[in-house]
Amino acid sequence: MPDLFLPPGVRYTCLCCGLCCRSLEVTLTEAERERLSATGGTPVPPRTGSTGGAPPGSGGTGILPVSERLFARLRGARGKQAWRLRPRPDGSCPFLTDDNLCRVHAKLGYAAKPFAGRVFPFQFVVTPVGVFVGCRFDCPAVVRGEGEELGKQRGDIRRLYDEYARTYDPPTEEEPVRFFGRYKLSWRDLLRIEDQLTAFLLMTDLDMPRRLLAGVRLVRQFVGLAVGKCEDAHVGADPNAILASVRGPASSGKAPVASNGHPACRPQPGRLRLLERLLLRLAIAAFVGATPHYYRELPFLRRLGTRLGNLWRRLKMALGVGRVRLPGIERPVRLRDVALVVAASVPLADRNRDGCGRAEALDDASAAMLQRYFVAKVASQQFFGRACFGRSFAQGFESLAMAYAAILWLASAHASDRGHRPEESAPPGRNASASETRTPSLAACDIEYGIRQVDHGYNYLGEMGGVFGRARAALLWHWGTAEKALIGLCGHL
Numbered sequence: 001m002p003d004l005f006l007p008p009g010v011r012y013t014c015l016c017c018g019l020c021c022r023s024l025e026v027t028l029t030e031a032e033r034e035r036l037s038a039t040g041g042t043p044v045p046p047r048t049g050s051t052g053g054a055p056p057g058s059g060g061t062g063i064l065p066v067s068e069r070l071f072a073r074l075r076g077a078r079g080k081q082a083w084r085l086r087p088r089p090d091g092s093c094p095f096l097t098d099d100n101l102c103r104v105h106a107k108l109g110y111a112a113k114p115f116a117g118r119v120f121p122f123q124f125v126v127t128p129v130g131v132f133v134g135c136r137f138d139c140p141a142v143v144r145g146e147g148e149e150l151g152k153q154r155g156d157i158r159r160l161y162d163e164y165a166r167t168y169d170p171p172t173e174e175e176p177v178r179f180f181g182r183y184k185l186s187w188r189d190l191l192r193i194e195d196q197l198t199a200f201l202l203m204t205d206l207d208m209p210r211r212l213l214a215g216v217r218l219v220r221q222f223v224g225l226a227v228g229k230c231e232d233a234h235v236g237a238d239p240n241a242i243l244a245s246v247r248g249p250a251s252s253g254k255a256p257v258a259s260n261g262h263p264a265c266r267p268q269p270g271r272l273r274l275l276e277r278l279l280l281r282l283a284i285a286a287f288v289g290a291t292p293h294y295y296r297e298l299p300f301l302r303r304l305g306t307r308l309g310n311l312w313r314r315l316k317m318a319l320g321v322g323r324v325r326l327p328g329i330e331r332p333v334r335l336r337d338v339a340l341v342v343a344a345s346v347p348l349a350d351r352n353r354d355g356c357g358r359a360e361a362l363d364d365a366s367a368a369m370l371q372r373y374f375v376a377k378v379a380s381q382q383f384f385g386r387a388c389f390g391r392s393f394a395q396g397f398e399s400l401a402m403a404y405a406a407i408l409w410l411a412s413a414h415a416s417d418r419g420h421r422p423e424e425s426a427p428p429g430r431n432a433s434a435s436e437t438r439t440p441s442l443a444a445c446d447i448e449y450g451i452r453q454v455d456h457g458y459n460y461l462g463e464m465g466g467v468f469g470r471a472r473a474a475l476l477w478h479w480g481t482a483e484k485a486l487i488g489l490c491g492h493l
């Protein structure tokens with residue numbers, strides 16, 4: 001029986017909000033489809049060589065309103081997950097009731113629900129050293145840290161994993177792991193690097209951009225050693241020097257990276273170039289600009305409209321002009337307002353003369369949410385490998401670090417929608433000068449919105465792993481954009 005590793009600090013008890021049943025593509029195995037079919041009023045067409053399901057021509061039991069129209073073949077089927085439930089036009093599961101309850105659960109009991117619905121929000125990464133449990137942070141209970149500690153639910157999670165292994169027969173991650181390019185590391189070495197990353201992420205005397213920047217520099221240092229064909233890649237990385245570099249004035253931009261001249265491990269002290277800015281904004285837009293999971297159910301003209309709308313939204317976000325509609329926000333958001341809130345939320349140099357300290361713009365609840373998110377993502381191995389579009393460890397961590405910028409942007413969009421705009425403290429009748437302009441703090445609900453959107457996109461939107469998504473990630477890595485963006489977000493370290 002493999003060891004089960006739980007992410008630290010994560011809590012979860014279902015709030016019965018029904019959000020997952022509105023945003024989840026419910027996948028089914030052949031056996032689940034047949035079982036559900038048998039509960040409907042429609043005969044189940046026999047599968048070749050199958051004896052399951054209701055006898056052909058006999059009709060189902062009629063307990064649930066199920067017809068064959070409800071099931072669709074899954075495109076790009078993953079292992080045993082061969083079918084999906086066709087959602088309603090608004091994207092919700094056909095079994096969701098008006099009071100956010102599951103009709104299958106109500107009529108047939110918990111065990112009859114499709115496994116994809118029961119296992120949410122848990123995910124499993126199966127490795128040669130054990131099974132790492134991850135949680136989807138698009139679940140409100142998980143992102144807020146509401147409910148029981150995962151440690152106290154170990155038995156239930158173990159049972160879910162056993163069923164997961166039986167139902168899907170999941171593949172195991174490789175040993176050794178692709179660390180960067182063609183360079184590989186054993187899981188043992190990788191977990192040692194992760195311990196240091198987690199230690200950085202838990203440094204509460206630093207704000208989150210600095211903690212992530214330290215992680216990015218550590219990983220690049222290992223890349224430098226690996227590319228330099230150093231046999232033992234963990235020798236030479238110096239966490240103390242890295243910490244000193246993120247605490248010090250960033251204007252120097254000096255990274256203690258063991259550079260051997262390879263472009264992948266050069267220090268990145270510079271500012272973001274125009275093209276980098278555009279690509280970074282496009283990366284942020286990808287988190288909210290994807291086609292919805294019920295896209296295929298829409299009539300042709302609405303599909304076309306959705307596609308064109310997405311392209312238009314991305315273009316506006318890349319250029320930072322106009323208004324865009326964002327998921328879960330009713331009114332179109334003015335991009336200029338978002339930029340103001342982002343700027344206001346970054347600790348400015350004149351508020352941070354000593355070059356270190358926490359970002360005062362975020363309250364404790366927001367800081368805790370961010371810490372929980374990044375620590376859990378690292379601890380559950382959800383940022384590289386099969387769990388994340390086959391990215392290498394190094395590129396995956398850098399993409400994860402860049403997700404901070406996306407969270408901040410989306411949180412700012414949410415805040416601007418709530419009317420949180422910079423208040424001016426100038427006396428009436430006179431425009432405020434830049435130094436007089438007060439800046440709003442992002443509230444916890446804004447950060448929650450940002451994390452939920454980003455996490456939904458980070459692991460689960462297919463286009464993140466598409467050709468353009470990969471090319472974008474590779475370019476941003478090559479330019480060291482994550483490091484530059486984090487330096488900017490540190491408020492000019």
Ligand code: SF4
Pocket residue numbers: 013014015016017018019020021120121138139140141142
């Ligand atoms: S989104 Fe999370 S809290 Fe809401 S119903 Fe689903 S599992 Fe429960």
Ligand code: SF4
Pocket residue numbers: 020021024026093094095096097101102103104105113114116117118
């Ligand atoms: S089957 Fe039930 S639990 Fe699963 S998504 Fe549908 S309503 Fe939610």
